[in-house]
Amino acid sequence: MYFKSMQRFWTNIIGFFLILIFIGLAVNLGRIQIVEHDKYVKLAKAQQSKKVKLSARRGLILDRNGRKLAESLRVGSVYADPSAIKDVYEITRHLSKVLKLNSSKLSQKLKKDKKFVWIKRKISDEELKEINKLSLQGVYIEYEYNRFYQNGQLGSHVIGFTDIDEKGLEGIELSCNQVLSGDPGYKMILRDAQQSHILTPDIEMQFPQHGDNVMLTIDSHIQRFTEEELDNLCKTWLPVSATAVVMDTTTGEILAMANRPAYDPNNVKKYPSLARKNLAITDYYEPGSMIKPIVLAGVFENKLASPDDVIDCENGKYVMGKRILHDSHRYDTLTVSEIITHSSNIGMAKLGMLMGIERMYNHLEQFNFGNRFGIELSGEQEGIFRPLKSWSKQFSLVSVSIGHEIAATPLQFITIFCSIANGGHLLKPRIIKSIIGNDGKVKEEYKGPEIIRRVMSEEVARDLLNPILVDAVRNGTGKKAFLTEYEVAGKTGTSQKINKADGRYSHNKYIGSFVAYAPAENPRICVLVMVDEPKNGAYYGGTVAAPAVGEIIKKSLRYLNVEPMKLKMAMH
Amino acid sequence: MKSWQCIVYIVVALLGFSIVTVYSTDMTMFAAGGKGYQFTKHLVWILLGLVVLFVMSVIDYRYLQKLTYPIIAVSVICLLLVLLPGIGTVTNGARRWIRLGSIAGIQPSEFAKLAIIIFLSNYIAKNHNKMHSFKRGFLIPLGLITITGGLILMEPDFGTAAFIVILSMLMCVVGGMRIIYVCFTLLAAVPFIYELIFHVPYRKTRFTSFLDPWQDPQGTGYHVIQSWIALGSGGLTGLGLGNSKQKLFFLPESSSDFIFTVIGEEFGFIGGMTIIVLFSLLLWQGLKIVSRTKDLFGFFLGLGITMMFGLQAIINIAVVSGIIPTKGIPLPLLSTGGSSLLFSMLGIGILVNIAKQSLKCDTGKLLTDEVKERRPINEKFFPVRIASRIISKIAAFSW
Numbered sequence: 027m028y029f030k031s032m033q034r035f036w037t038n039i040i041g042f043f044l045i046l047i048f049i050g051l052a053v054n055l056g057r058i059q060i061v062e063h064d065k066y067v068k069l070a071k072a073q074q075s076k077k078v079k080l081s082a083r084r085g086l087i088l089d090r091n092g093r094k095l096a097e098s099l100r101v102g103s104v105y106a107d108p109s110a111i112k113d114v115y116e117i118t119r120h121l122s123k124v125l126k127l128n129s130s131k132l133s134q135k136l137k138k139d140k141k142f143v144w145i146k147r148k149i150s151d152e153e154l155k156e157i158n159k160l161s162l163q164g165v166y167i168e169y170e171y172n173r174f175y176q177n178g179q180l181g182s183h184v185i186g187f188t189d190i191d192e193k194g195l196e197g198i199e200l201s202c203n204q205v206l207s208g209d210p211g212y213k214m215i216l217r218d219a220q221q222s223h224i225l226t227p228d229i230e231m232q233f234p235q236h237g238d239n240v241m242l243t244i245d246s247h248i249q250r251f252t253e254e255e256l257d258n259l260c261k262t263w264l265p266v267s268a269t270a271v272v273m274d275t276t277t278g279e280i281l282a283m284a285n286r287p288a289y290d291p292n293n294v295k296k297y298p299s300l301a302r303k304n305l306a307i308t309d310y311y312e313p314g315s316m317i318k319p320i321v322l323a324g325v326f327e328n329k330l331a332s333p334d335d336v337i338d339c340e341n342g343k344y345v346m347g348k349r350i351l352h353d354s355h356r357y358d359t360l361t362v363s364e365i366i367t368h369s370s371n372i373g374m375a376k377l378g379m380l381m382g383i384e385r386m387y388n389h390l391e392q393f394n395f396g397n398r399f400g401i402e403l404s405g406e407q408e409g410i411f412r413p414l415k416s417w418s419k420q421f422s423l424v425s426v427s428i429g430h431e432i433a434a435t436p437l438q439f440i441t442i443f444c445s446i447a448n449g450g451h452l453l454k455p456r457i458i459k460s461i462i463g464n465d466g467k468v469k470e471e472y473k474g475p476e477i478i479r480r481v482m483s484e485e486v487a488r489d490l491l492n493p494i495l496v497d498a499v500r501n502g503t504g505k506k507a508f509l510t511e512y513e514v515a516g517k518t519g520t521s522q523k524i525n526k527a528d529g530r531y532s533h534n535k536y537i538g539s540f541v542a543y544a545p546a547e548n549p550r551i552c553v554l555v556m557v558d559e560p561k562n563g564a565y566y567g568g569t570v571a572a573p574a575v576g577e578i579i580k581k582s583l584r585y586l587n588v589e590p591m592k593l594k595m596a597m598h
Numbered sequence: 599m600k601s602w603q604c605i606v607y608i609v610v611a612l613l614g615f616s617i618v619t620v621y622s623t624d625m626t627m628f629a630a631g632g633k634g635y636q637f638t639k640h641l642v643w644i645l646l647g648l649v650v651l652f653v654m655s656v657i658d659y660r661y662l663q664k665l666t667y668p669i670i671a672v673s674v675i676c677l678l679l680v681l682l683p684g685i686g687t688v689t690n691g692a693r694r695w696i697r698l699g700s701i702a703g704i705q706p707s708e709f710a711k712l713a714i715i716i717f718l719s720n721y722i723a724k725n726h727n728k729m730h731s732f733k734r735g736f737l738i739p740l741g742l743i744t745i746t747g748g749l750i751l752m753e754p755d756f757g758t759a760a761f762i763v764i765l766s767m768l769m770c771v772v773g774g775m776r777i778i779y780v781c782f783t784l785l786a787a788v789p790f791i792y793e794l795i796f797h798v799p800y801r802k803t804r805f806t807s808f809l810d811p812w813q814d815p816q817g818t819g820y821h822v823i824q825s826w827i828a829l830g831s832g833g834l835t836g837l838g839l840g841n842s843k844q845k846l847f848f849l850p851e852s853s854s855d856f857i858f859t860v861i862g863e864e865f866g867f868i869g870g871m872t873i874i875v876l877f878s879l880l881l882w883q884g885l886k887i888v889s890r891t892k893d894l895f896g897f898f899l900g901l902g903i904t905m906m907f908g909l910q911a912i913i914n915i916a917v918v919s920g921i922i923p924t925k926g927i928p929l930p931l932l933s934t935g936g937s938s939l940l941f942s943m944l945g946i947g948i949l950v951n952i953a954k955q956s957l958k959c960d961t962g963k964l965l966t967d968e969v970k971e972r973r974p975i976n977e978k979f980f981p982v983r984i985a986s987r988i989i990s991k992i993a994a995f996s997w
Binding site for chain 2: 029033034035036037038039040041044045047048051052054055056058059060062063065066067069070073074216
């Protein structure tokens with residue numbers, strides 16, 4: 027029985043231990059699979075799937091007629107997974123040839139110990155085709171949106187631009203970034219350990235919410251007329267910079283806003299930072315003589331003088347204590363309206379003094395000097411309007427009357443001047459007409475003019491100031507803006523620039539400007555042109571800025587189908 | 599149902615699991631050698647294995663006893679050949695394969711497992727009465743074990759070498775080798791094992807990562823953690839057939855060493871338990887056959903083969919569930935790999951034959967032969983006798 031018992035002994039003992047071990051394995055398996063199930067499911071999900079951003083399409087920027095000013099198009103971007111690349115040399119050779127990249131930099135990128143590196147973003151369609159044809163290992167294409175500005179330089183300061191990730195950096199792109207950008211969605215992609223994506227149908231995903239479209243008040247035709255005129259002006263007078271704004275006098279909507287130098291938003295990096303500044307809102311200037319009609323409105327409003335009153339103009343030289351005022355042309359006496367027509371500083375100073383400091387301050391304060399209008403563009407400046415207590419008793423009143431010691435941005439000034447054109451209302455300037463959802467429905471619309479306040483009576487604006495401003499163009503300093511088909515009413519301005527070095531007025535650097543509205547009997551548009559440091563021997567606003575204003579008004583009114591004067595007369 | 603029939607059914611069930619799981623891992627987009635390549639290869643090996651199983655179950659196992667010396671000689675020669683650079687092919691830094699043509703290959707170490715079992719069975723059966731002596735019962739078997747183990751270690755294949763040493767030692771102990779010698783051998787081997795583990799960098803990292811895999815989840819702890827994630831995300835019922843996500847290159851060797859993990863992920867705890875239960879049944883039936891053998895050679899051969907299956911299954915499952923450090927031991931009958939499958943089937947064939955032979959024999963006649971040499975092996979060593987009483991009581995109960 028020895029063999030039998032040995033058999034039984036050993037099979038039993040081995041069987042017993044095997045069963046013990048198998049029970050142990052089963053218990054351990056149960057611990058992993060059932061007790062710690064949730065923990066491992068989480069870990070598995072984290073490594074097996076990848077959250078992929080679905081970028082939202084940025085909304086359009088449209089002009090008031092629905093023409094696209096800025097648009098986002100799908101383009102390919104090339105990236106690589108260096109860990110999946112085996113032959114760096116071969117890939118570098120192909121990529122640098124197709125994408126025209128520096129091969130040593132590229133191979134360095136590809137040797138990095140990373141799973142993701144951009145090779146080149148936003149490539150052209152031809153390059154995309156080539157890359158797809160090559161189908162290199164470890165080189166992939168991701169589709170993103172790229173911002174295109176099909177009109178190039180046109181309206182660039184208003185529209186602004188974005189960075190490579192489509193984040194707005196300037197202009198409307200910046201101020202309406204929230205509206206335009208929308209909300210990106212995502213999807214979960216199953217992947218394997220080698221990062222190749224495996225698509226399965228039942229994937230968790232959220233569609234992106236595309237951005238809304240912004241419709242501007244800008245009219246691209248008027249914008250083009252304006253920019254053409256600025257270009258002509260710059261060719262002739264070679265200024266440091268020039269700015270023009272066109273405003274609808276009845277609604278406060280900005281129809282055009284342009285600056286020179288300008289830039290192409292498709293290729294921002296090529297331009298200096300000065301070119302990217304929207305000077306119409308970021309820079310302020312002393313208005314000079316352009317303020318005279320505004321001051322005069324206060325004089326008329328308080329019934330301190332009437333247009334036909336005669337003022338002694340001291341023959342061009344007026345001594346006030348330490349200060350001596352000069353006129354560019356000598357006048358013995360002028361009527362109040364002639365003071366504007368010929369832009370007499372002495373006459374204006376005397377009219378200003380009739381107002382007194384306090385009344386002058388209150389009058390100008392109504393026009394919002396020194397405050398932002400809150401236009402929907404970034405970087406708006408408030409200008410300079412000193413508080414009453416820091417006005418000097420002796421000189422400030424005179425200085426302000428002829429447009430010194432006060433400064434306004436071109437936008438501020440055209441808005442203020444518009445109040446004369448529309449019969450006494452100060453309107454809030456507008457650049458956005460409506461927000462349109464990406465389904466085409468209008469989400470928000472800014473209807474009608476928003477009146478800030480009445481700044482002068484209709485009588486003062488229509489009956490007293492309007493004829494004076496018409497006369498200034500017909501017979502006065504603004505002759506060069508005279509048009510045969512439309513009656514233009516405007517005022518020139520010429521101010522000395524302040525020397526940055528010593529804070530004194532410069533004797534050879536001027537800002538020539540002209541602001542006008544037309545047609546005078548029923549104003550439709552108001553145009554301001556400001557020329558900073560014109561050269562070639564002229565600097566008067568009437569010489570450098572008025573012709574451009576005339577041309578802009580002529581082209582714009584024709585475009586707007588406003589009946590010319592002669593035709594009307596013939597019909598009568 | 600007879601035990602050998604049981605065993606054949608269990609083997610067929612395990613092969614069925616294997617086919618389904620290998621199909622699932624191979625039908626991914628990035629399977630090595632193209633979609634379905636591994637699977638077709640596996641099917642061919644299974645068919646070949648079934649033929650071998652049938653052939654071996656027909657041939658009388660006692661015939662093998664006569665072939666002992668040729669078999670062990672061929673095995674040692676193969677182990678030597680594989681070390682020669684022209685013949686052995688290098689995969690993953692080890693020379694473990696003798697290539698036959700471009701597709702098929704033989705792992706001599708798989709053959710060596712069976713060869714050493716046959717050799718030891720023969721040796722113990724012939725020298726059973728002298729197994730407690732130092733020379734016959736210890737030095738000679740140990741010498742052979744050391745030669746075979748050493749050759750496999752030179753490939754290098756630490757896992758298989760260690761497996762063969764453990765298996766042989768167990769057989770020797772059952773055969774009557776003194777436990778005290780085994781203990782001293784183990785004590786003497788400790789410095790060598792230490793040297794082998796801690797002076798070979800990849801084994802050392804395997805060992806340290808086993809202690810705390812989360813220390814370096816992307817590096818040395820990667821395999822264990824990926825296996826845990828696969829098993830854990832399987833849960834109770836699994837992700838469903840073909841839905842394993844970890845097989846997509848997260849799991850290394852998903853169709854060979856880590857096939858149990860994929861089963862656990864796709865079929866859940868239920869699937870994993872099915873495999874464990876199937877193996878337990880296989881071992882139970884194996885031991886049942888062994889306990890009914892009528893000669894010593896048959897007893898040791900059957901026991902050796904059964905323990906070979908049991909130990910491999912235990913080691914593999916323990917490795918993939920992170921209980922012991924990673925070793926390249928396949929799960930018998932389930933993992934892909936031609937040699938392993940072929941020699942496993944060969945072993946099953948022998949086991950089936952042993953079962954059939956013992957059924958044929960007249961039991962009464964054999965018993966009277968045994969009475970003459972009745973001499974309980976554990977009469978001198980008292981604690982073993984006590985332990986065996988207790989254990990056999992419990993085991994008998996559990997049977």
